[in-house]
Amino acid sequence: MDLTWGDEEEAFRAEARRWLTANLAAWREECGGEPASGDTRHGFAQHLLWERRLFEGRWAAVSWPERYGGRDASLWQWLIFEEEYYRAGGPPRVTQNGIFLLAPTLFEFGTPAQQDHVLARMAAAEDLWCQGWSEPNAGSDLAGITSRATRVDGGWVIDGQKTWTTRGAFCTHLFGLFRSDPDAERHRGLTYLLVPLDTDGVTVRGFGRLDGDEGFAEVFFDSAFVADDAVPGGVVLGGVGEGWSVAMATTGSERGLTLRSPGRFLAAVDRLADLYRASGPDPLVRDRIVDCWMRAEAYELFTLQAVTELTGSRAAMGAESSINKIWWSELDVDIHHTALDLLGPAAEVEGPWAKGWQFSLSGPIYAGTNEIQRNIAAERLLGLPRR
Amino acid sequence: MRFALTDEQLAFRDAVRDLLSKQCPPDVVRAAWGAPPGALQRGPWDALAEMGVLSAMSPEGSGGMGLDFCWMVAVLEETGRAALPHPVVETVAVLGPLRAPEGMTSAALGGTPAPCAFDADQLLVDHDRALRLYRREDVLLEELAAVDRARRLGVVKALNGDGEVVADDPAAIEAAFDRGALGTAAQLIGVGQAMLDLTVDYVKERRQFGVPVGSFQAVKHRLADAHKALAFARPAVLRAAWSVASSAPTTGRDVALAKAMASEAADHTGRACLQCHGAIGYTVEYDLHLFLKRAWALSRAWGDSRWHRRRVAAAIGI
Numbered sequence: 114m115d116l117t118w119g120d121e122e123e124a125f126r127a128e129a130r131r132w133l134t135a136n137l138a139a140w141r142e143e144c145g146g147e148p149a150s151g152d153t154r155h156g157f158a159q160h161l162l163w164e165r166r167l168f169e170g171r172w173a174a175v176s177w178p179e180r181y182g183g184r185d186a187s188l189w190q191w192l193i194f195e196e197e198y199y200r201a202g203g204p205p206r207v208t209q210n211g212i213f214l215l216a217p218t219l220f221e222f223g224t225p226a227q228q229d230h231v232l233a234r235m236a237a238a239e240d241l242w243c244q245g246w247s248e249p250n251a252g253s254d255l256a257g258i259t260s261r262a263t264r265v266d267g268g269w270v271i272d273g274q275k276t277w278t279t280r281g282a283f284c285t286h287l288f289g290l291f292r293s294d295p296d297a298e299r300h301r302g303l304t305y306l307l308v309p310l311d312t313d314g315v316t317v318r319g320f321g322r323l324d325g326d327e328g329f330a331e332v333f334f335d336s337a338f339v340a341d342d343a344v345p346g347g348v349v350l351g352g353v354g355e356g357w358s359v360a361m362a363t364t365g366s367e368r369g370l371t372l373r374s375p376g377r378f379l380a381a382v383d384r385l386a387d388l389y390r391a392s393g394p395d396p397l398v399r400d401r402i403v404d405c406w407m408r409a410e411a412y413e414l415f416t417l418q419a420v421t422e423l424t425g426s427r428a429a430m431g432a433e434s435s436i437n438k439i440w441w442s443e444l445d446v447d448i449h450h451t452a453l454d455l456l457g458p459a460a461e462v463e464g465p466w467a468k469g470w471q472f473s474l475s476g477p478i479y480a481g482t483n484e485i486q487r488n489i490a491a492e493r494l495l496g497l498p499r500r
Numbered sequence: 501m502r503f504a505l506t507d508e509q510l511a512f513r514d515a516v517r518d519l520l521s522k523q524c525p526p527d528v529v530r531a532a533w534g535a536p537p538g539a540l541q542r543g544p545w546d547a548l549a550e551m552g553v554l555s556a557m558s559p560e561g562s563g564g565m566g567l568d569f570c571w572m573v574a575v576l577e578e579t580g581r582a583a584l585p586h587p588v589v590e591t592v593a594v595l596g597p598l599r600a601p602e603g604m605t606s607a608a609l610g611g612t613p614a615p616c617a618f619d620a621d622q623l624l625v626d627h628d629r630a631l632r633l634y635r636r637e638d639v640l641l642e643e644l645a646a647v648d649r650a651r652r653l654g655v656v657k658a659l660n661g662d663g664e665v666v667a668d669d670p671a672a673i674e675a676a677f678d679r680g681a682l683g684t685a686a687q688l689i690g691v692g693q694a695m696l697d698l699t700v701d702y703v704k705e706r707r708q709f710g711v712p713v714g715s716f717q718a719v720k721h722r723l724a725d726a727h728k729a730l731a732f733a734r735p736a737v738l739r740a741a742w743s744v745a746s747s748a749p750t751t752g753r754d755v756a757l758a759k760a761m762a763s764e765a766a767d768h769t770g771r772a773c774l775q776c777h778g779a780i781g782y783t784v785e786y787d788l789h790l791f792l793k794r795a796w797a798l799s800r801a802w803g804d805s806r807w808h809r810r811r812v813a814a815a816i817g818i
């Protein structure tokens with residue numbers, strides 16, 4: 114056991130902190146004040162300025178190899194960076210679905226040509242990736258997707274519809290699952306495809322999430338022809354018909370370690386405690402803040418434990434990522450709910466807490482609902498029988 | 501940075517688990533329910549003594565192994581898993597680092613009742629601004645009827661003489677209390693895990709409506725939540741052990757977090773486990789109640805979760 118950071122890590126932290134402080138201020142100045150929400154067209158453009166700054170400073174994807182703009186940072190350093198990022202008040206990452214969901218899959222299943230092309234442009238925020246899994250009739254039951262990819266000479270013809278696609282209206286590319294074998298059922302006969310959204314026959318319609326911002330999109334495919342070389346290195350990720358197992362690797366990262374690091378919640382709880390101090394003592398609310406603080410702290414410790422295992426003998430988080438996802442998503446809701454109660458009548462006025470509250474409510478839904486996560490935890494961690 | 505037990509620490513834990521599975525199966529806990537005061541079976545205790553567990557945290561010069569708390573959390577978790585009735589936290593973790601225990605040591609700090617009070621050889625009492633060790637004959641005790649009879653509680657009524665002062669510095673007294681709270685937190689994780697394991701086995705076997713009741717989502721979700729509560733409380737306990745071992749300035753806060761989380765996790769797990777068993781869990785003829793009642797007791801011993809949450813609040817400045 115050693116819960117202290119080494120000199121190298123402390124130096125990394127100091128460097129990240131200096132860079133973030135200076136550049137967040139410069140970015141806000143560049144935007145002429147507090148930037149708009151990254152889920153609006155205008156705000157998204159402002160956030161791209163930030164993403165490009167991150168890339169230029171080599172902070173866009175710290176754990177990636179240097180040749181793709183990363184720093185070959187360890188998981189430990191990644192955790193430190195995230196902690197500093199949220200402590201400094203860094204904005205939500207509008208490139209996250211590419212960097213945290215597609216990229217891990219590319220590292221695992223991509224060909225060198227795909228990796229070379231896609232990863233570098235992703236880190237630089239030149240290509241912007243959205244996740245095309247859900248369909249109107251396939252949410253939790255993802256294996257029920259019906260959007261088809263038909264093999265033709267030189268490429269694929271896609272028909273069907275994706276929905277709930279985060280920031281789809283502002284992205285340039287979509288990674289998604291399509292049924293490539295019409296005779297196969299459920300998990301079989303699916304292919305993971307990389308699709309440029311400017312392909313003829315692809316229509317994207319953005320629409321309002323709970324907070325009204327255009328953060329959702331539905332994507333229609335109407336005999337859209339996607340050439341094999343529409344993405345250099347090829348549009349199929351993993352093998353044809355292998356889409357399910359390739360996709361499951363991404364869900365591991367989405368629920369597991371990388372999508373929501375502890376730093377985010379530690380920072381939110383600190384802001385909550387500040388709000389409490391400014392609002393005056395109230396024993397009922399005080400205990401709820403303690404509760405949130407303890408849970409954020411426990412989340413950090415759980416993560417340190419997981420990283421120790423992952424840098425040692427363990428290959429992946431596996432089904433543990435399910436309880437992890439329940440933990441952070443429920444914590445996020447409770448942090449924001451407590452803040453609204455502290456604000457009282459002022460909570461109905463638009464502001465960062467009201468915004469955060471609305472977003473927090475989606476945590477138990479996206480990345481596999483918490484009901485699904487509880488099923489997974491019960492079946493895979495406890496070994497309870499499936500129905 | 502490395503947040504995990506070492507292979508040696510895990511091996512020590514496994515050895516204790518193995519020992520207790522033989523020496524302290526549920527019928528030994530049941531026997532502790534019925535044995536008259538002073539007549540607790542010493543079998544598991546003597547076996548732990550022989551393995552060196554009881555003096556593990558005592559200074560090497562005094563015949564102990566001088567092990568720090570990181571070594572002990574997993575071991576104490578095992579004593580919780582077995583619902584060991586003997587006052588192992590008091591002996592090993594509270595007194596142990598101060599001086600090698602001579603026999604079974606119970607403790608009654610802050611006026612709380614002492615577990616296995618009539619069975620112990622000595623009692624640790626905080627009296628007149630010091631932690632004092634008394635031989636049992638020098639303590640007048642009154643028996644208390646505990647809900648968990650294996651707690652074998654006695655309350656201190658009078659003390660004969662001054663006892664032996666083992667700590668008089670307020671910081672040392674507080675540290676001893678924290679070790680008691682942390683050891684108990686570790687035990688609570690084990691008690692909770694025992695209940696969860698028992699329940700998982702049961703709901704896989706028990707059939708209703710033609711299927712195992714463990715296939716029902718309402719059952720699954722409760723048990724998944726219990727697993728989650730224990731899985732997140734466990735690293736909090738381990739971190740507090742590191743804080744104690746390294747005399748971190750945040751030790752008080754970290755122990756409070758650990759005890760609050762472990763108390764709540766065990767309490768929560770107990771309720772889920774009882775419900776998922778149905779009536780079989782509601783009888784003293786089945787083992788669940790041995791653990792359930794231990795969880796109720798330990799979650800409030802050495803500061804309940806509200807008390808520790810107030811400590812956390814003060815530590816984080818709200």
Ligand SMILES: Cc1cc2nc3c(=O)[nH]c(=O)nc-3n(C[C@H](O)[C@H](O)[C@H](O)COP(=O)(O)OP(=O)(O)OC[C@H]3O[C@@H](n4cnc5c(N)ncnc54)[C@H](O)[C@@H]3O)c2cc1C
Pocket residue numbers: 210243244245246247248251252253254276277278279280475478479480481482483484485488717
């Ligand atoms: C903010 C946000 C962003 C999103 N971004 C994306 C994105 O970028 N790309 C993408 O592809 N998708 C995205 N999604 C969609 C998300 O993946 C789905 O919402 C999710 O998988 C649930 O599917 P559903 O909404 O169809 O709900 P349904 O599956 O219809 O579920 C409805 C309710 O039934 C429950 N339920 C369903 N099945 C079970 C079961 N077996 N056991 C118990 N309860 C069950 C659910 O838990 C839920 O409470 C996003 C969603 C949100 C809210």
